[in-house]
Amino acid sequence: MKEYLKHLSLDCVVFGFHSNQLKVLLLRMKNSGIWALPGGFVCEDESIELAANRVLKERTGLDQIFLHQFNVFSDPLRSKHNPAVSDMIRSGKTYPEESWFDERFISVGFYALVEFSQVQPKPDSFSDLCEWINLENIGKLMLDHNEILQKALETLRLQLSFQPIGYNLLPEKFTLSELRKLYETILGKELDRRNFQRKIIAYDILIHLEEVKQGVAHKAPSLYKFNLENYKRALEEGLQGRW
């Protein structure tokens, strides 16, 4: 049986975007009913990236997710001496020693960007529910998971100009208004519609499709998709563009 490394865990902030809402994948813990980020432990022969991929595949059904480490959470008091958590997450698995869960845990934070419609949320053995929760409706989470979420959001904001965030969160075809809403949610502020459209089109990263969005009552908006080659180049320039 596989053994996990001592005092090391990982937590994943999985972002999805649907109906103009930024959502986060959360688990409801079995006994306490408290919500938590999906997470897991690292096998003795595994890199933390592989561990995060394994955990996310179990929770979402998806492989090869866009996944980035963003911070390590190591406050000595973040998990130590927390018997409630220890009881909650203890399971039938074999851990290196009995006191394994009583150790302080250092957690590596990852954020993941997934296409909402592709995910089939699935609870783990500690939880009875795995669900998308709108960012604005997320309350108190387990341990320091609110802090982890906050830091993931800050990272997303910083990286909006040089990571393919739109590409990973939106379906293949989308409207300019959906793209703007995504940027607004991540940046936490309203953007001027005309200004946004002018700028985003000037970047030459979108392909205007000959289709309109279905199921819209009046004046159906055009659909776009990313011109991947130009998009990648623009992201690289975003990096050094100011000089």
Add this chain to the structure above:
Amino acid sequence: MKEYLKHLSLDCVVFGFHSNQLKVLLLRMKNSGIWALPGGFVCEDESIELAANRVLKERTGLDQIFLHQFNVFSDPLRSKHNPAVSDMIRSGKTYPEESWFDERFISVGFYALVEFSQVQPKPDSFSDLCEWINLENIGKLMLDHNEILQKALETLRLQLSFQPIGYNLLPEKFTLSELRKLYETILGKELDRRNFQRKIIAYDILIHLEEVKQGVAHKAPSLYKFNLENYKRALEEGLQGRW
């Protein structure tokens, strides 16, 4: 006596800038003569940030250094079964158990920005030399330290527009040419002198001083310092500036 956490270490890429050169603080290991990044371990009651501060204070004499976590290095083979390293870094300290050094180590990478002239490099107990090495002269380093350095540089590039990198690496007073050289070294490309000056002055983050650089033969260049308030605001805008 303090005990360290198992299989967890940290490595620091300390950048300094002097004579128009980006430099990295390195240690020469006692037995092998191989160069390595300054690093250390995490005490049982310590956050990794505190551990990194402690290590850097020992190596540089400086407190409250500008220090950022940037990546965790966790390839299962990066340090395991490496008796040479194990011998090299074993010392008189008390570790939790005899096999402590034979474990696989997961290392948290930090980069630090310091003002070159303030640092008093000091070897640790595993090394006989602690020195600034020009970025372009760095050869093969211990373990995966070249990879750690490379990733730190990439991070620095990405963060040039929204972290106070110039402020932390330059002395209080500097010339525009020194500032441009710093940007050129970090970005790894030449920048047009006039263009750079026009842009950097347009950001309104510099104060033009009534002094010129001393010890320059012809046409001594003007000295500048950062207008900290404007600089901080510009960095925040750098973050969201494109929208």
